[in-house]
Amino acid sequence: MQNLKNVARPPSSHKTPPLFVHAEVYRRAAYGQNHPLAIARVETAVDLCAGLGWLKDGFHASPVASREQLTVFHAPDYVEALYQAETTGLTPAAHRRLYNIGTRENPVFPGIFERASTSVGGSVLAANLALEGGIAYHPAGGTHHGQRARASGFCYFNDPVFAILTCLEKGLERIVYVDLDAHHGDGVEDAFFDNERVFTLSVHEAGRWPGTGLLHDRRLGRARNLPVPRHLNDHELDYLMRAAILPLVQAQRPQALVITCGADNLAGDPLSTMALSNGALWQAVTQLAACAPAVVVLGGGGYNPWTLGRAWAGLWAALNGYQVPDLLPPALTDMLKGLTCDLVEADEIRPEWLTTLRDQPNVGPVRAEIRTIAEAVMRKA
Secondary structure, eight states, X not given: OOOTXXXXXXXXXXXXXXXXXXXXXXXXXXXXXSOTTOSOOHHHHHHHHHHTTOOSSSEEEOOOOOHHHHTTTSOHHXXXXXXXXXXHSOOOHHHHHHHOOSSSSSOOOTTHHHHHHHHHHHHHHHHHHHTTTSEEEETTOOOTTOBTTBOBTTBSSOHHHHHHHHHHHTTOSOEEEXXXXXXXXXXXXXXXXXXXXXXXXXXXXXXXXXXXXXXXXXXXXXEEEEEEOSXXXXXXXXXXXXXXXXXXXXXXXOSEEEEEOOSTTBTTOTTXXXXXXXXXXXXXXXXXXXXXXXXXXXXXXXXXXHHHHHHHHHHHHHHHTOOOOSSOOHHHHHHHHTOOOTTSOGGGOOTHHHHOSSOOOOOOOOOHHHHHHHHHXXXXX
16 A cells, blocks of 8 residues: 555646636535534635645636536426525425425525536536646535436535536547545436446445445446445555556546545544545545546535545645645644534544644555455456
8 A cells, every 4th residue: 555645646647737626605604504514614625725825826716507507417497496496595395395405405595506506617617627638626516416306415416417418528438437425426327327438436335325336236337336334444445446446447448537535435524434544535536537637526525524624625735746744834723623513522523633634544454345345346247
């Protein structure tokens, strides 16, 4: 296993330096009260990057996708229903049943349509930027559960689908989607399982919501699923990368790669029991990014603002080859101390979450289950 303290920038099959896509809309309060996403997520990563001097170049403001753009994938009646929910602040009972909006899982809140549309606009922009020959990082993206006519798993629109559609519209024939989030990337797999130009691969925690993505599920041969056991450690992810994930991706010879990296796969996240260090995640993403000339890196899930913000800031450093400091400046430590999360108790906040960016590696044995998973997904149907 490589030394996770020194994650290098992906080899330069990329013509241009990495680019960062973001919008200030994500600083606004969202999701209401007592919701796992009612925390400071993307803005924490952005502020850490800015405070460390990592956003001087390559920053792009995310546009808002138009209603017409959204109907390229989403059903027009669903787009209209979500637009009306923002406009009126109301969700008829029929819309709650039909579209799964206005529920505890997918609440209606001020700015809901703009926020979700901006996520799509950002991923479309990221794909277009990446297709110029580089890596585009859009941490606010990764709403991978959204269905064509229904919200699902806190996701209203499915922005990874739009990143892939952008690549398809440009005429690419070989696109690979890799999902490292703790939850199965069901919405993206559902959208493309019958498209011969797209291959999807998802690594997620077995038995976790939405319950899809079983080991034998290959969806006409265009998908692979690696449901991993609880407490996945860094050595186990590294083994899966070398034994299965990288060989599967490389065999596709992708012209473009879209990655939802997640942060709920990290130790300390309240909605999964995966136990990766952020260094293991950085290494996996940078290894994948070396597999294609055009790469879109999206955020995804993550419900601990300390582990998420540090991981996504450090990922931007890894993509660029920036040196990660051993200790954060006092101003950034103060910012991290000011974060709150209803799902993480005060005595569960680890001291290193407030003072450092890089986690200590979570090393351990590679269990037999992990080897079985790698063998199964590499086996010909």
